[in-house]
Amino acid sequence: MTRINSVAELEELRKGILSKKDPDKPCIAICAGISCLGLGNGDVISAFKEEIRKQSLEVEVIATGCHGFCEKGPIVVINPEEICYLEVKPEDVPEIISQTVIEKKVINRLVYTDPLSGEKATHMSEIPFYKNQMRVLIGHNSKINPKSIDDYLAMGGYSAFAKALLGMSPVQVLDEIKKANLRGRGGGGFPAGSKWETTRNAPEEVKYVIVNAHEGEPGAFMDRALFQGNPHSVLEGLMIGAYAIGSHQGFIYTRHDTPELRKNLDIALAQAEEYGLLGKNILGSGFDFKVEVHFDVGIFVSGESSALMRSIEGKAPEPRPKYIRTSVSGIWDRPSNLNNVETWANVPLIIGRGSEWYNSIGTERSKGTKLISLSGHVCNSAVVEVPMGTSLRDIVYDFGGGIPNGKKLKAIHFGGPMGGTIPESLIDNPLDFDVLSKLGASMGAGDMLMMDEDTCLVEVARYFLDFLSGESCGKCVPCREGIRQMLNILTNMTKGKGVEGDIELLEELSEVIGEAALCSLGRSVQKPLLSMLKHFRDEFEAHIKEQRCPAHSCKELIALEGA
Amino acid sequence: MDKDAIDKILDKYQGQAGSLIRVMMEIQEEEHWLPREVLVKISEKLGVPFSRVLRIASYYKTFSLTPKGRHEIQICTGTACHIRGAQRVLDAVEELTGIKPGETDLDQKFSLETVNCQGCCTCGPLIKVDEQTHSRISPAEIADALKKYD
Numbered sequence: 001m002t003r004i005n006s007v008a009e010l011e012e013l014r015k016g017i018l019s020k021k022d023p024d025k026p027c028i029a030i031c032a033g034i035s036c037l038g039l040g041n042g043d044v045i046s047a048f049k050e051e052i053r054k055q056s057l058e059v060e061v062i063a064t065g066c067h068g069f070c071e072k073g074p075i076v077v078i079n080p081e082e083i084c085y086l087e088v089k090p091e092d093v094p095e096i097i098s099q100t101v102i103e104k105k106v107i108n109r110l111v112y113t114d115p116l117s118g119e120k121a122t123h124m125s126e127i128p129f130y131k132n133q134m135r136v137l138i139g140h141n142s143k144i145n146p147k148s149i150d151d152y153l154a155m156g157g158y159s160a161f162a163k164a165l166l167g168m169s170p171v172q173v174l175d176e177i178k179k180a181n182l183r184g185r186g187g188g189g190f191p192a193g194s195k196w197e198t199t200r201n202a203p204e205e206v207k208y209v210i211v212n213a214h215e216g217e218p219g220a221f222m223d224r225a226l227f228q229g230n231p232h233s234v235l236e237g238l239m240i241g242a243y244a245i246g247s248h249q250g251f252i253y254t255r256h257d258t259p260e261l262r263k264n265l266d267i268a269l270a271q272a273e274e275y276g277l278l279g280k281n282i283l284g285s286g287f288d289f290k291v292e293v294h295f296d297v298g299i300f301v302s303g304e305s306s307a308l309m310r311s312i313e314g315k316a317p318e319p320r321p322k323y324i325r326t327s328v329s330g331i332w333d334r335p336s337n338l339n340n341v342e343t344w345a346n347v348p349l350i351i352g353r354g355s356e357w358y359n360s361i362g363t364e365r366s367k368g369t370k371l372i373s374l375s376g377h378v379c380n381s382a383v384v385e386v387p388m389g390t391s392l393r394d395i396v397y398d399f400g401g402g403i404p405n406g407k408k409l410k411a412i413h414f415g416g417p418m419g420g421t422i423p424e425s426l427i428d429n430p431l432d433f434d435v436l437s438k439l440g441a442s443m444g445a446g447d448m449l450m451m452d453e454d455t456c457l458v459e460v461a462r463y464f465l466d467f468l469s470g471e472s473c474g475k476c477v478p479c480r481e482g483i484r485q486m487l488n489i490l491t492n493m494t495k496g497k498g499v500e501g502d503i504e505l506l507e508e509l510s511e512v513i514g515e516a517a518l519c520s521l522g523r524s525v526q527k528p529l530l531s532m533l534k535h536f537r538d539e540f541e542a543h544i545k546e547q548r549c550p551a552h553s554c555k556e557l558i559a560l561e562g563a
Numbered sequence: 564m565d566k567d568a569i570d571k572i573l574d575k576y577q578g579q580a581g582s583l584i585r586v587m588m589e590i591q592e593e594e595h596w597l598p599r600e601v602l603v604k605i606s607e608k609l610g611v612p613f614s615r616v617l618r619i620a621s622y623y624k625t626f627s628l629t630p631k632g633r634h635e636i637q638i639c640t641g642t643a644c645h646i647r648g649a650q651r652v653l654d655a656v657e658e659l660t661g662i663k664p665g666e667t668d669l670d671q672k673f674s675l676e677t678v679n680c681q682g683c684c685t686c687g688p689l690i691k692v693d694e695q696t697h698s699r700i701s702p703a704e705i706a707d708a709l710k711k712y713d
Contacts, residue, residue: 033683034681034682034683035682035683035685037696038681038683038689038696038698039685039698040698070684073685215682218641218643218679218680219641219642219643219680221680221682221683221684224682256588256592257625257681258682294584294585295584295588297584297588297591297625298623298679299622299623299624300679312581314580314582314584314611315615316619317622373684375642375643375684375687376643376646376684377646380685381685382685413642449642449646455646460642464642467679470624
């Protein structure tokens, strides 16, 4: 690899890469997302490599990022035809090579079959799950090798960065992001442009930009899918942001327990450095920028912005009160702008295609697409990308495939242990930051957990508090002790030991914690419970007054009923 | 204990107090626990007070201050796994191994931990033994899955 010193050289390199690519050369793209690996894709990948070696074929095999249709993994796509095989086993590999790769025949048994109509779909673009999404962020995952910067360049990568760096002033970049109305995808939905501006205008000379790839919410896995599958798209966004803000040092904060992501990240950073896209005098512009990776080693609170920044300093990740925002005083008390993976990945699209294009997608106040991870009682656990404003019903039934085992949907929970639950009756609402907030369930990072009629919400509320009791840093009393007391009350309820007044006490505790806790984790712990009380109060009352679990889920209450 | 491997990690980050968590993570991954004498060494090499090293070591769940068994069983208790029956899977593992989360058996064969959402909810309930993932596992299949480890 040689260093690129100008935009002209970048374009020349891109041309060179494209001219070397033979569009007709067979390439087998195998999903190596976390789910597919969990379902045994490691063996499928080895089987392909072995078979190709044995037959000495000229076929490329790439382990790609998540394709999204996790339920049907392991997924294998045979390019250039884009033939999509689902639930592939190592035993299928010799047949795929001889039939599909060599003889160009489709193996019917391995293609998608519609569960209702029985209709087959051979190509990725024909499968209803993919066809109806708008995959502007994650669509490249099934096409590119995440370990190759050349693949990213071939699809036009780093051209938005080059455009910003040499064709726009930092203020122009900032204005474009503001005009696009890009809102933070990590949970708050805070306008990214204003946040950037705060950091840019903060008096301190040295400023930092950070990718929050912590993704600690249980049931959220879209950021990992995107970051692992297309690390350069996030990196490019970060670089554009750094230029707009005037920062020369970036940080990536991610989990230690996702080895594939770690590997791809290290490679992406090393390759960007070799090409001179990171380092000094990038593309001959005079702009310097470098990036460091830091890890969470297993505590949820470290995803909170001020705790995360403490951790980057090498200290215990405890939050601090935010009388002064981290965008003004963050890492080593310097202005630090933090956005999550998906937010950063939107930036190159906005700069490349313009804020007008971005504004044409979505609702009035929620623009662009959103990555959603579906889990729980749903036929397809998956990562989907849809325009903001898509109805929740479409997400659950069209992409999620509905509820398994003939059960009825009872409720949808958004945003993990600090999110909220809505009942099935509200399913015709659109995916929108403000609409969901009004319903008592903020969107969170975009994780949707489906719960069927057999799920007891008192139990789920207890579960979330149990989770949080182990994840609170313990620094402030309202959070540390409040969670414990709420957990006690709910645990008693699930055991038939609830007493009159428990619900009111829970509400009172919720109010105090919501006001008095130090950080946004502490101030949000009561949210799932309050939303459940709002929509399912009778279920809590039944546990107390009748010692009955309407969902027939709480073991000890079923025993009581039988007695 | 692989002294050379530990020294190599320590040399790489010598004097970099900000790399404390990273160093501990790399040693934990290498050794599967953090012996006290290693923590002392980390403190000296990085120039960080021993009290802070110990504080970080006890703060994060991933760091272990006691030796682990030959095989580490991790059970995902994320929300999706939870509502798909992770508790019953955990009960079955506890029953078979005789240990609870956070413990190691007397033969040092198994250590058991519960872990937060692993991000592959379609695989739930999910257990991992060392690097091997057992997806969509039922309590009845646990005995078979654990049999091959010794």
